Amino acid sequence: MAYVSVKGGEKAISNAHRWLEEDRRGDRAIPELSTEQIREQMSLAVDRVMAEGSCYDRDLAALAIKQARGDLPEAVFLLRAYRTTLPRFGASLPIETEDMAVRRRVSAAFKDIPGGQVLGPTFDYTHRLLDFTLAANGETPIEPAPQADEPQAYPMPTIASVFRHEDLLEHEEPTEGAGEPFDLTREPMSFPAGRDQRLQALARGDEGFLLSLAYSSQRGWGSTHPLCGEIRLGEVAVEFVPEELGFPIEVGEITVTECTMLSGSSGSATRAPQYTRGYGLTFGHCERKAMSVAIVDRALRRAEIGERADSPVQDEEFVLYHSDNVEASGFVQHLKLPHYVDFQASLQFIRTLRREFFERQAAMKEAAE
Amino acid sequence: MNPSNAPERYYNYAYLDEQTKRMIRRSILKALAIPGYQVPFGSREMPVPYGWGTGGIQLTAAIIGPEDVYKCIDQGADDTTNAVSIRRFFAKVADVETTEDTGQATIIQSRHRIPEKPLKANQVMIFQVPQPEPLRGLEPRETETRAMHAYAEYGLQYVSLYESVSAYGRIATGAGYPVMIEERYLMSPSPIPKFDNPKLNDSEAVLLFGAGREKRIYAVPPHTTVRSLDFDDYPFEVQTWEQSCALCGSEDSYLDEVVLDDAGQKMFVCSDSHHCAERREAGHAGPMAGHALDQSKEPAQ
Numbered sequence: 001m002a003y004v005s006v007k008g009g010e011k012a013i014s015n016a017h018r019w020l021e022e023d024r025r026g027d028r029a030i031p032e033l034s035t036e037q038i039r040e041q042m043s044l045a046v047d048r049v050m051a052e053g054s055c056y057d058r059d060l061a062a063l064a065i066k067q068a069r070g071d072l073p074e075a076v077f078l079l080r081a082y083r084t085t086l087p088r089f090g091a092s093l094p095i096e097t098e099d100m101a102v103r104r105r106v107s108a109a110f111k112d113i114p115g116g117q118v119l120g121p122t123f124d125y126t127h128r129l130l131d132f133t134l135a136a137n138g139e140t141p142i143e144p145a146p147q148a149d150e151p152q153a154y155p156m157p158t159i160a161s162v163f164r165h166e167d168l169l170e171h172e173e174p175t176e177g178a179g180e181p182f183d184l185t186r187e188p189m190s191f192p193a194g195r196d197q198r199l200q201a202l203a204r205g206d207e208g209f210l211l212s213l214a215y216s217s218q219r220g221w222g223s224t225h226p227l228c229g230e231i232r233l234g235e236v237a238v239e240f241v242p243e244e245l246g247f248p249i250e251v252g253e254i255t256v257t258e259c260t261m262l263s264g265s266s267g268s269a270t271r272a273p274q275y276t277r278g279y280g281l282t283f284g285h286c287e288r289k290a291m292s293v294a295i296v297d298r299a300l301r302r303a304e305i306g307e308r309a310d311s312p313v314q315d316e317e318f319v320l321y322h323s324d325n326v327e328a329s330g331f332v333q334h335l336k337l338p339h340y341v342d343f344q345a346s347l348q349f350i351r352t353l354r355r356e357f358f359e360r361q362a363a364m365k366e367a368a369e
Numbered sequence: 370m371n372p373s374n375a376p377e378r379y380y381n382y383a384y385l386d387e388q389t390k391r392m393i394r395r396s397i398l399k400a401l402a403i404p405g406y407q408v409p410f411g412s413r414e415m416p417v418p419y420g421w422g423t424g425g426i427q428l429t430a431a432i433i434g435p436e437d438v439y440k441c442i443d444q445g446a447d448d449t450t451n452a453v454s455i456r457r458f459f460a461k462v463a464d465v466e467t468t469e470d471t472g473q474a475t476i477i478q479s480r481h482r483i484p485e486k487p488l489k490a491n492q493v494m495i496f497q498v499p500q501p502e503p504l505r506g507l508e509p510r511e512t513e514t515r516a517m518h519a520y521a522e523y524g525l526q527y528v529s530l531y532e533s534v535s536a537y538g539r540i541a542t543g544a545g546y547p548v549m550i551e552e553r554y555l556m557s558p559s560p561i562p563k564f565d566n567p568k569l570n571d572s573e574a575v576l577l578f579g580a581g582r583e584k585r586i587y588a589v590p591p592h593t594t595v596r597s598l599d600f601d602d603y604p605f606e607v608q609t610w611e612q613s614c615a616l617c618g619s620e621d622s623y624l625d626e627v628v629l630d631d632a633g634q635k636m637f638v639c640s641d642s643h644h645c646a647e648r649r650e651a652g653h654a655g656p657m658a659g660h661a662l663d664q665s666k667e668p669a670q
Contacts (some may be wrong), residue, residue, distance in 0.1 A: 083384060330423075334420025339481070339560075344625055348543065351540060
């Protein structure tokens with residue numbers, strides 16, 4: 001009966017959740033997946049959940065993935081709902097990606113750049129052929145990757161260093177006396193959005209949404225003609241200044257992916273032609289995401305650079321209001337909640353309109369006869 | 370406090386940390402000081418999804434105390450799934466007594482309805498709001514709508530109502546019908562049926578509105594003028610039914626249509642489940658009193 005099916009009490013909910021638990025576990029003859037296994041062997045899923053969950057904790061992200069049955073937006077939601085309750089005791093110093101212990105660094109702008117091209121652990125250039133030995137033995141015999149004869153450059157020079165002496169790339173200097181950066185987890189979105197607010201929203205944004213926006217830009221819907229100046233992946237130190245000490249101490253190390261996209265700008269009467277940048281930074285190894293963020297960031301700089309805005313990717317309200325998958329997923333799926341009170345109002349209205357329609361038709365028919 | 374609640378004690382009382390509660394209370398005070406104005410606030414991620422009552426839950430979490438008696442309804446009913454889930458949440462994290470009795474509750478959280486029983490001065494009514502911006506359907510940009518509110522520039526809204534009159538011969542909006550607060554701010558009453566709009570006017574209770582995803586809080590303080598928009602020649606009117614409630618016989622409550630089979634059989638029953646139960650206990654009976662639906666209720670825990 002319809003009435004009963006939309007009303008469910010305590011018991012229905014807890015039974016449904018028990019069933020969910022059962023389904024999460026799957027066939028009990030198969031050994032249970034441990035959060036350590038997820039952390040170590042599903043590391044890119046962990047990275048995505050940490051990035052979009054805005055919480056750098058591999059173990060919690062692995063737990064969220066396990067609890068969410070591998071549904072990554074659901075895992076992101078779990079991690080966010082935990083993170084939001086944590087007390088905050090301060091902000092770290094900005095991380096210095098120039099000092100990154102680089103595992104991977106590539107640039108598409110030059111054949112070789114100072115420090116060299118470092119491929120690192122990448123899917124690029126793999127042949128996407130299913131490796132059936134993984135299914136057969138559970139593991140491919142691993143030959144350890146050979147070590148380079150000499151250590152790579154440290155610090156690894158950035159793409160900016162290549163351009164420095166010619167002033168071909170816009171400078172990005174820290175603003176003197178800049179206030180605290182915008183904190184999206186504590187303040188609501190406001191417009192026009194500063195770049196800090198924008199980059200934060202993009203860093204938390206849904207990878208799929210940002211990927212599609214970046215792709216739309218590439219296909220001409222607000223193109224910035226981007227060129228991948230640099231992608232780097234590696235570990236950076238996080239420093240914090242405790243009030244009682246008054247000097248920075250290293251509190252940990254995190255893995256980040258950084259991407260700089262270059263776009264040519266023909267300049268203006270007062271501004272020399274120069275390359276402009278789009279910037280993307282994510283927790284963990286999220287290269288697709290970092291590149292997408294960099295393209296979208298650059299597209300959203302259109303007002304500052306003086307470009308026309310006629311595409312979705314250039315519209316900050318459109319992009320920033322719709323990039324968060326926890327918000328989007330919740331609101332789309334809230335349509336599952338009962339709406340029968342509003343529907344009753346609409347139903348009454350449609351019935352009245354229908355009655356009037358048929359009355360009019362009958363009147364017309366009568367008149368015709 | 371309540372030991373049965375041990376696992377939830379990994380979290381602060383009523384889930385939110387005290388700084389967050391303070392921030393929300395400040396926003397509530399601002400909202401009460403400027404009736405109908407949407408106050409942006411630092412909405413937090415909650416353990417239920419956006420669109421499922423995160424704004425209402427944050428308001429409740431910010432004001433609830435162990436002495437409160439909490440009622441939560443969805444579509445007017447205490448036993449709808451999401452209302453049960455939210456009520457259970459506060460029973461756990463805030464150790465409060467819960468009730469279905471509108472008269473007993475000090476805090477009533479609701480999605481899409483205002484109870485039939487008039488609210489009293491010691492009560493706070495909390496509305497879950499999916500879209501706080503009444504003008505959003507007419508203007509998608511927040512930067513524009515904020516300016517429209519600042520200048521009280523509501524011509525667009527009236528044009529839209531006029532278009533509705535010219536297309537349908539009446540104002541078509543049935544739920545979420547826009548209201549004017551103290552002749553200053555245009556406000557969305559949340560998706561309550563327009564049937565409930567008159568209850569907003571000159572209410573004795575504090576009315577708080579929370580939109581978690583959109584990060585806005587707004588309020589209607591007690592005894593505030595709330596006017597549903599209309600025209601002199603097309604006055605505001607509420608829904609009426611030819612039927613009375615099949616179970617309790619009420620002729621002046623909002624009715625839900627219950628489909629009984631796929632051959633067009635249906636019955637109309639009160640949307641406010643507590644109002645209906647109370648009337649039946651008092652001896653009122655409708656044409657289908659004693660129907661199976663009468664027994665299908667589960668008590669609130």
